[in-house]
Amino acid sequence: MGQERRVVIAAYDQVQILDVACPSGALELANSHGAAPPYRVELATVSGRGARSSAGIVLAGARRLGAITGPLDTLMVVGGAGTRAAVLDEPLLAQVRRLAGRSRRIASVCTGTFVLAAAGLLDGRRVTTHWGYGELLAAAFPAVTVDPAPLYLRDGNVYTSAGVTSALDLTLALVEADHGPTLARAVARELVTYLHRPADQAQISMFLAAPSPGNRVVRDLLGYVAGHLAEDLSPPALAARAGVTARHLARLFATHVGTTPARAVRAARTEAAAHLVRGSELPLAAIARRCGFGSAETLRQAFLDHYGVTGDTLRRMPDIPSLPGAAAVQTPEA
Structure with a gap:
């Protein structure tokens, strides 16, 4: 790619600021960790006057899309509340089509997928977007x-990702494809994030599948579980923390989560352990301790029950298998 990898982020008014910040920030860190050739990120809009984010912060320093010439490494279209207007903006769509033809690969973040689709660039392809907009x-x-399930998808040279922070997962995947896992791992460590959540990891994991807002007891307990995996999370301990009886806690979980407290805890620990297996070099015994399993053997059995493979096999696999147990802790729709 010559002296640099040129990345153009196409934006518009009412863009989600994290859709821009996640990829641009990750690529900046890739450069600081020795990406060769380095990335050159350019923000571009139809007018060249910058873009006002949905948070009210103006993203300045933009180029005019029509002024961009020459080959590109990556064209990335971001999403946000302004997507509704963007898909009807013919000058924007025309520039996206033009620059797509100059790009080695094309990517979208969140509802930016709608813009690529409106530009006619996704026909016949398999894509994803924010889970709330898939239908x-x-x-x-x-x-x-x-x-709408995966965090991001690749179909040929087209990458699409889910909502907001999945842009980070997508960008880490691009960095790894360009420069290898060592550099991507260094960027992930500095960002204090996983390297990287696998593409087919469900957008709504057990950590995000919150119970109904009115059930504060279960919602608070699930949040506590996610942040205290190594502590005593037995049903009696959880019941005592919530100030209810163990029997009442079981009824709450059955009604609002669709499983027992013990199974919800085991699923949370197993998913967290799977991320550590995939995103770190920690030995299984250390991961078992960190995630609240009594031993590496107990963790091995949990992996077999949930994924059908051992931790060593999981570490070598390109993706984490879908987690049957996760469905049990997602909230049934009202």
């Missing part, structure tokens, strides 16, 4: 195959 995307663009 709308599929209905609006029937020539596009929409899978």
Whole structure:
């Protein structure tokens, strides 16, 4: 790619600021850790006047999309509240089509997938977007195959990602593809994030599948579980923390989570351990302790029960298998 990898982030008014910050920040860190060739990130809008984010912060320093010439490494279209207007902005769509033809690869973040689809760049491809907009995307663009579950997808040279922070997972994947896992791991460590959550990890994991807002007891306990995996999370301990009886706690979990407290805790520990196996070089015994398992053997059995493979096998696999146990702790729709 010559002296640098040129990345253009196409934005518009009412963009989600994290959609821009996550990829640009990760690529900046990749450069600081020795990416060769380095990335050159350019923010661009139709007018060249910058973009006002949905948070009210103006992203200045933008270039005019029509002024960008020459080959590009990556064209990335971001999302946000302004997507509704962006898909009707013919000058924007025309520039996205033009620059896509100059780019080695194309990517979108969150509802930026709608812009790529409106530009006609996703017909016949399998894509993802924010889980809350998958049905709308599929209905609006029937020539596009929409899978709203994964964090990000690659179909040929087109990458699409889910909501907001999944842009970080996507960008780490791009860095790894360009420069290898060692550099991507260094960036992830500095960002204090996983390297990197696998593409097919469900957007709504057990950590995000919160019970109904009215059930404060269960919601608070699930948050506590996620942050205290190594502590005593037995049903009696959780019941005491919530100030309810163990029997009442079991009824609450059955009603609002669809499983028992013990199974919810084991699923949370197993998913967290799987991320550590995939994103670190810690030995299984250390991961077992950190995630609240009594021993490496107990962790091994949990992996077998949930994923059908051992931890050593999981570490070598390209992706984490889907987690059957996760479905049990997601909230049934009202």
